[in-house]
Amino acid sequence: MTEPDDDLSAPHRPGDDWRCRDDGEAWPCPIFRRRMRLLYPDDPHRLAAFMRHFRDKAAPALPELSAKQVEARFIGWINDPPPRRLRIV
Template identity: 60%
Template structure:
């Protein structure tokens, strides 16, 4: 799978928002996709996201560096949200 396949849909736009849902990118849908893809290997996920973090830091000059880092890298160590099971 190449990066174009991984990013489509929920690709970032020029302002680093999700082109599909409008959330700040990486959006929750894309984060979930990455967590699934890189399950058990947060170091590879961090390496992958560092590429975007570095590019976004150049574009998002109005945001504090700590906010950019939290947005692109801070969520990686957070456990994924728990899903509630539906009653049958």
């Protein structure tokens, strides 16, 4: 049985409100972040450059967030250790 975050084939794209179209989470959602960690496992600087594009595009659409909050949401997670996944057997 697969877990919801095992579905890396779904796009997990942001909607106009910068929420994930697939799971409704604030984008970048946990599944998208996991996918990006898999795509850029040894290059956090390149991943940060990629995510800065989205940060810059999203910031005007998120006036309720401070610049620091936008930075944390789009870039701040990159150097965090990936979350441990629990398997229910």
